[in-house]
Amino acid sequence: MTGKIINYLIAFAVVIIITIWGLFLQSSNDYRFVINDKPLVSVSYLSKSGTLEENIIEKAEKLSLASRVFSLSNPDVKQADMAVGDFAQFADYNIVSAGDKEQFLATATIKNVGSDSNNFISEILEDKNNQKFASLYPNQNYKVYIQFKYESLSQPSMIIINKVTYPISKVDKDFYLVDNFRSTDNSSVGLKTDNQNLDIQEAFFATGKINLKSSLNRVFSSGEHELNLRDKSLEIKIPEKSFISLLAGPGIYLSNHSLSNTKPDLVDVSDYNYEFVGTTPRINLTETKALNFVFESAMYSINNSIDERRLLSNIEFSIILIIIVAGLYYYKSIISFAKRLVAKKELWDSRSKKFIQNRGVELAVFSTIMIFFLALRASPIGEQFFSATNLLTILFFFLLIILRFSVRYMILVLLSLIGVVAILEQLNYFVIGEKAGRLLFLLILIIAISIIFSNDQPIVKKHYGKQKKK
Amino acid sequence: MxxxxxxxxxxIRYRYVFLFYLFVSVLVFIKIFFSAGSVVGSDWGFPDNTSQIKIFFETLLHSWTRIGNLFGTRQLSPVSVIFIGPIYLLSTIGIPVSLVIKLSIVSVFALGASNLNLLLRYMNLKPSSALIGGLVxxxxxxxxxxxxxxxxxxxxxxxxxxxxxxxxxxxxxxxxxxxxxxxxxxxxxxxxxxxxxxxxxxxxxxxxxxxxxxxxxxxxxxxxxxxxxxxxxxxxxxxxxxxxxxxxxxxxxxxxxxxxxxxxxxxxxxxxxxxxxxxxxxxxxxxxxxxxxxxxxxxxxxxxxxxxxxxxxxxxxxxxxxxxxxxxxxxxxxxxxxxxxxxxxxxxxxxxxxxxxxxxxxxxxxxxxxxxxxxxxxxxxxxxxxxxxxxxxxxxxxxxxxxxxxALPKSGFDFRLRTKVWPTEYEDLNQKLQSENQEQRAIFLPLGGLVSLSDDLRYNGAFHEVPDVYSGYSPIPATISFSDRSYGASSEIVYAIDQSIKNQDIDQLEYLSALAKINFIVIRRDMDFYDWDENKKLDFENKLKSLVISGRADTYMDQGEIYAIKFKTEEKIIDAHNQLVEISSNSGKILADYLNIQFINPDQFKEIDQYRQISELFPGKNLFTHSQQNSILSSFVQGAPDGYKFLSLEKVRDIMLLQKWGYYQQNLNLKLDEGIKKDNRKSILAIERTSLPTDINGKYIVYLNEDVSNSTAYFESKSAESSKLNINGNNYTLKPAGDGLLSIEALSLSRGPNIFQVEDKNITPLLLKTKSLSTDTVIPKIIPKKLNASEYSIKIENARDDFYLNFAENFNSYWRVTKTGKLFDRELVSADNHFVSNGFGNGYKIKLSDLEKAGAGSKNFDDTFSGEIRLVFWPEKMIMPGLVITTLSLTIILYLLFTNCQEKGKVR
Structure with missing residues (x-):
């Protein structure tokens, strides 16, 4: 009876495997591509976030502020796509957010400084009163929107950009405007106020299209183009030195058939709409869509990142099912193995009791020491010496002492530790993983030393190489 | 046994195991055997054909090589011959080099697996386990x-x-x-x-x-x-x-x-x-x-x-x-x-x-x-x-x-195994150069040793470049490889050449080519140059063509992707000069003693950046040397300088900022070792602690070793609006001195720092000339002959006075002048008379009395001197005795290996 149920379960698992793979293979994708005609706003800023979470919050804040700046600078544009990054090559509008000195130093490259023939950057950095810094495009007209920290204390009337004073006017409840600021050949800027009590909270430089050597003409839906969808490929024909912005279903992106074509850019954008409810934000931060920017006529293959993720989860799910099926198939062996374990349980119990009895004093001493160290952590100096890592290392050594540096026990600890670091790595706990990894190598060293200096005689066969049968 | x-x-057993692994390796690499051309990319830069491998092989036999640096560099060991020798041999019997390289890849794989298999079998592992071990x-x-x-x-x-x-x-x-x-x-x-x-x-x-x-x-x-x-x-x-x-x-x-x-x-x-x-x-x-x-x-x-x-x-x-x-x-x-x-x-x-x-x-x-x-x-x-x-x-x-x-690369810095068939005209050019005098130099542009191909994305852009094998193994030296290894003394001229090309300053390039004895300039039209677009590439080519039109050069080849010119003035690697012009910048002294800056590498101050203009202030066939370079690279005993270079305080500030920037950038790397970070932090703090004078705009310093009188300060002028100047607090007016130069004559300045302040940014101080040169010495006739890559014989005919010998090869203190070039030969020019010439080469003060004393020549009836000397790269001299010991040792080892002797069999 049990056998029958197991057979049914196995058959059921096989059916599930076939079904999920069948569904996967059958899944029809909507590969329709639509030419996106909405203007593109490129928003660039120097990030100061250190973690993924900070990065998400920072991005949302910057986009939100940039959307307000955009609505102030271009009230006529009712709908647009906003992308974070430097997309001046494609963008119809560009907004640059100024950053702090540290960010500016960290992200500017040596090349910028090296080619700074007139010491522009040097002067900007040397001026200790400069509060915000940015790298702009040269010889471009910008509208500068500034938000102050302590506005209520005094009314700002001036702002100094690269030693030149500009009058500012209030344009919004938060923002002040410098109309028509022009960047020079040296595109780096430093901003400061004429009043030391005024701190700049944010500064945005907004401009229209930037004409770069690498700038491309946009192909609109009404323009000259050809899109031919063939199975999982898309043939695109556009004029030279132009690009087309294509919108497809979620997760769909284009890639090259061959290396001889330039890879399309996949850009995540957020919807900007002047009519969004309320005054702020004017941007939809809850969902993004991906645009494929293609700038070369060629045949492109269509990929779906959602399908790729599904493939991975299908593989993982199938592996688990196969393990379950194997477990069911070999259930008798597993049960007998379990029975053997149960039979040995009493033996283990008595051994573990003996083990604890033999090492009772050690355990007590080590526990006391650990509690003492933990107590020392209360003081600042103790905290410095008995960090979590150091305490874990000490604990680890106590464990090895309790195990009497027995190679057999140590290898078990070692293999378990590898399992732990593998899990930590999968969960992206790199810092702890790295520390555990170091511990792991220490353990290997201890094992190696234990093996080399142990008194066990190695088993040696008399003949080496080919064994001859007599 | x-x-x-x-x-x-x-x-016997190894043979079958090896064949099995060879089969597996061939399966893994099967695609390269069906792809035409050589394996290229990243560090894959082996020669493409027999003539190239011959050049590579021959250069390995000497201690001085021009592969990788056309100014020459020391070859630390010839051990690559172990790998290149067999490839060369196979290529001489007609097996294509590209195929031999492909075979060597699979052979190395098979060898690795077989050797591990052998060891595992020795450990008494089962054959199947050993076989798997090799595969793993x-x-x-x-x-x-x-x-x-x-x-x-x-x-x-x-x-x-x-x-x-x-x-x-x-x-x-x-x-x-x-x-x-x-x-x-x-x-x-x-x-x-x-x-x-x-x-x-x-x-x-x-x-x-x-x-x-x-x-x-x-x-x-x-x-x-x-x-x-x-x-x-x-x-x-x-x-x-x-x-x-x-x-x-x-x-x-x-x-x-x-x-x-x-x-x-x-x-x-x-x-x-x-x-x-x-x-x-x-x-x-x-x-x-x-x-x-x-x-x-x-x-x-x-x-x-x-x-x-x-x-x-x-x-x-x-x-x-x-x-x-x-x-x-x-x-x-x-x-x-x-x-x-x-x-x-x-x-x-x-x-x-x-x-x-x-x-x-x-x-x-x-x-x-x-x-x-x-x-x-x-x-x-x-x-x-x-x-x-x-x-x-x-x-x-x-x-x-x-x-x-x-497969296709997964990201920008990713690359996969690729093969490349080079255009035939590349080889045509090298064949044509083969018939030229080999003691010349060429520059194949773009520089760098790794090149990005414009028309093929597989080899385009960072990390996808290919080694420039056709310049690397050109019959005449033609490569300047950019890497993290120093070029030694030649780094400054390499930088200057690179800048002149980057700025498309064709006159400067022509001048530097003459200085560096470069006779050919080759451009490859299918390669990327800096961030130039096609128009800029064409501009540069047209500028080279203008040299031909003006009669200063001939078109050497204009075929397919190649455009090459040859300068009409053929420069020799070794020549003689009658005067030595010593230029001091004293930048190290200014930084350390005057500004109290200890952490800036004085290498940062390019010695030869205004070389062309400075050399025009000293007419005649002169050899130049720079005290700053000599203090770092040679043991040359300094004389009283003939001129002093100016040090711009603004430039010092820029370099400080640049260094600070560099340290800061490096420390952003979270994986950087704490020791290096700490060192960087120390340097950042030191830079931040340094305070330059408050007003540094337009200020230049000349640090004199002694009081000077009647000196002349020269200035470069680019559409200057003002001719006012302040020296040590006193006002002066500049006068035109021809060729776009301005000057102040009869200046008396005292020992130590002297500050020049220029208000007009279009005026740049060039040199403080302290002496004029006498021109009564006669340049002797010398006939150099290359014996091999590390040795030259130089005949001196009818020398009347002591003279200066210029060997325009990368400065190295082991290049020595001797009588016969034998191992125990005495040096004829002491280290304190061996200096860095023209910013990169080897300069020697040849004293006729020393040559005569050593018997390297004799006086003629007209009281002139004739003789012969050897210029030798000294590490080469140790190869032959070493090779004798190596051969003897190998013979003894082989004898010991194959004599009848039983194993002791002390196995425990």
């Missing part, structure tokens, strides 16, 4: 990544490692020292990769400590380690003594450990990656090709390997040293690179990531042990565990069997 019998017995070894990330990047020497060294260990172990077990001699031969072959000396050395140490102690054969193993060292030294006597007795900074120093490339290589290195033998390269193609879903499996591999410790009773003697070898990369990873770089000959260690080869070997061997012992386990566990392990190992080799060696 005789060694010869053992070799015979092993070789060559299907590891290191073999994958290094074959893509082109580090075949590393792979060769790694492939020979198991054989080396096998021989050393066999020596300890049998008590037969002959195995050690064989191990020394293997070691000497593997030395083609410089790190081998560290890797094999540490492996030997691991064997002595692990195997020696466990088998109670410590003293014997120590004795054999000594025999090994002595034999290795004897076998490598053809290059080692020169390196030790005549040291070179590029080997003896430690700066390469901290170079950006070395640090970059270790970018992926982490404790967890070392554990699973990942992260041995910045371009982590294996890891990149590894499916995300299989990633946890990568940790199962070390679990399988380290599980061999369960069988420690049976394999104690082997597990002991395998664990130690496995730990070596981790050990180097944990040591701060600031500490490593301070070790003598640390440049040999170079990058830590490369040490993964050792853990790769050890883990593969341990995996084989585990597999072997699992086969012996009886019961149901064997039924499922064994296939499961196979499955894991099979999936772990996914990047190999899925064809990822030839």
């Amino acid at each position: 005789k060694i010869s019998q053992i070799l015979e017995e092993k070789l 070894f060559i299907l590891s990330p290191v073999f994958f990544d290094y074959s893509l990047i082109g580090w075949i020497y590393v792979l060769f060294s790694l492939s020979m490692l198991p054989l080396f260990i096998y021989l050393f172990l066999r020596a300890i077990d049998s008590g037969n020292y002959r195995y050690v001699l064989l191990a020394a031969i293997v070691f000497s072959l593997a030395i083609i990769q410089s790190q081998t000396i560290i890797w094999y050395g540490l492996t030997t140490l691991s064997l002595v400590l692990g195997y020696g102690i466990v088998t109670k054969q410590f003293w014997r193993s120590l004795k054999y380690a000594f025999v090994l060292s002595v034999s290795f030294l004897a076998l490598n006597f053809y290059w080692l003594p020169a390196l030790i007795l005549l040291p070179d900074q590029s080997a003896a120093g430690g700066e390469i450990v901290k170079s950006s490339i070395s640090l970059g290589t270790s970018f992926r290195l982490s404790a967890l990656n070392i554990l699973r033998i990942w992260g041995s390269l910045y371009n982590y193609q294996f890891e990149n090709s590894y499916p995300k879903v299989f990633e946890p499996l990568s940790f199962v591999v070390p679990i399988i390997g380290l599980s061999c410790i369960f069988f420690v009773k049976k394999f104690k003697r082997h597990i002991s040293y395998l664990l130690l070898i496995f730990l070596i990369p981790a050990l180097f990873y944990f040591i701060d690179r600031q500490v490593i770089s301070g070790l003598p000959f640390a440049n040999l260690i170079r990058d830590v990531a490369r040490f993964s080869v050792l853990s790769t070997f050890a883990l593969s061997a341990m995996i084989a042990i585990t597999i072997d012992q699992l086969q012996a386990i009886r019961g149901s566990i064997h039924r499922w565990l064994f296939p499961l392990i196979f499955l894991v190992l099979f999936f772990n080799a996914y990047p190999f069997w899925s064809g990822n060696l030839f």
